[in-house]
Amino acid sequence: AQSVSQHNHHVILSEAASLELGCNYSYGGTVNLFWYVQYPGQHLQLLLKYFSGDPLVKGIKGFEAEFIKSKFSFNLRKPSVQWSDTAEYFCAVNPRGGSYIPTFGRGTSLIVHP
Amino acid sequence: KAGVTQTPRYLIKTRGQQVTLSCSPISGHRSVSWYQQTPGQGLQFLFEYFSETQRNKGNFPGRFSGRQFSNSRSEMNVSTLELGDSALYLCASSLGVGGESYEQYFGPGTRLTVT
Numbered sequence: 699a700q701s702v703s704q705h706n707h708h709v710i711l712s713e714a715a716s717l718e719l720g721c722n723y724s725y726g727g728t729v730n731l732f733w734y735v736q737y738p739g740q741h742l743q744l745l746l747k748y749f750s751g752d753p754l755v756k757g758i759k760g761f762e763a764e765f766i767k768s769k770f771s772f773n774l775r776k777p778s779v780q781w782s783d784t785a786e787y788f789c790a791v792n793p794r795g796g797s798y799i800p801t802f803g804r805g806t807s808l809i810v811h812p
Numbered sequence: 813k814a815g816v817t818q819t820p821r822y823l824i825k826t827r828g829q830q831v832t833l834s835c836s837p838i839s840g841h842r843s844v845s846w847y848q849q850t851p852g853q854g855l856q857f858l859f860e861y862f863s864e865t866q867r868n869k870g871n872f873p874g875r876f877s878g879r880q881f882s883n884s885r886s887e888m889n890v891s892t893l894e895l896g897d898s899a900l901y902l903c904a905s906s907l908g909v910g911g912e913s914y915e916q917y918f919g920p921g922t923r924l925t926v927t
Contacts (some may be wrong), residue, residue: 730913742918743904749913788855798911800845800867804857 700725702791704803711779712811719774719806721789731772732790733763736805742788748772759783781812814839816905816919824925830891833922837884837904837905842869844886845916846878858901861886867919890924898926 705720723729733745746757753765763774772789789803813927817836820907825831835900837844846858857870861880878888904916 732915734918741920744915744917747915776822792857793911794913795911798860799870800910800911800916802847802859804854 700791700793700799700801702789702801702803704787704789704806706806708803708807708809710809710811713781714778715810716772717776717779717808719781719787719808721772721774721791721803722799723772723789723791725770725791725793730794731763731765731791732775732792733757733761733772733774734788734790734802736786736788738785745774745787767780779808779810781810784808784810814862816903816917818901818903818919820922821915821920822923824927826927827891827893829893830889831893831924833888833901833903833924835886835888835903835919837886837903838917839892840853841905841907841917842884843906843909843914844884845864845904845906846886846888846908847904848872849902849921850898855902858888858925860910877921878881893926895926897924899924 702723719736728769731748734742736742746755748755748765761776765772787806792800819834831863843862844861849855864880875891878884900921901921902921906914906916908914
């Protein structure tokens, strides 16, 4: 069965620090990859997505992620976090074609101190 | 464009009862997926409907069922509720069927508490 692993469950940073959240998945076929964000009191929003092409994708609010196929990874990065980035971040993997069972990671809680 | 809407937002039920949750997708979206979110298991896929047909199903018992109407609105039903069914149930809509390259838009969820 496919799985998604987010290595950091809780991350605490100060404003202006750099952020990298790890995401690894296990699935043998082609996938679409997503990062979602859930701000306090709000619903899940798409941060960025990878379908094909350039493995370095840019999303909203200065976030970017890099798909490394050989490592089955899709890590999220931001060079300088802000207090408003405090949220829960979820990595998701959607298999393409065949049996479609989208799988989410357990999430990473990010707290940014001003 | 209005986002995905879910009703009701909060629900309290007793063990053994059944419940129906409703989801209205973004206008023009034909795919609706349902997820269960709990602190213990995280976000888990329940099923997906596209053009009134269940296209994919996650690993949940038959007590969890759903349907989709011709206007793409979807309902999810849980029969014989158990305490472990307490969760946030999320609905997501998409232009195309799962497995193709479309993004999903999530609703605010229905918080179900089973006592």
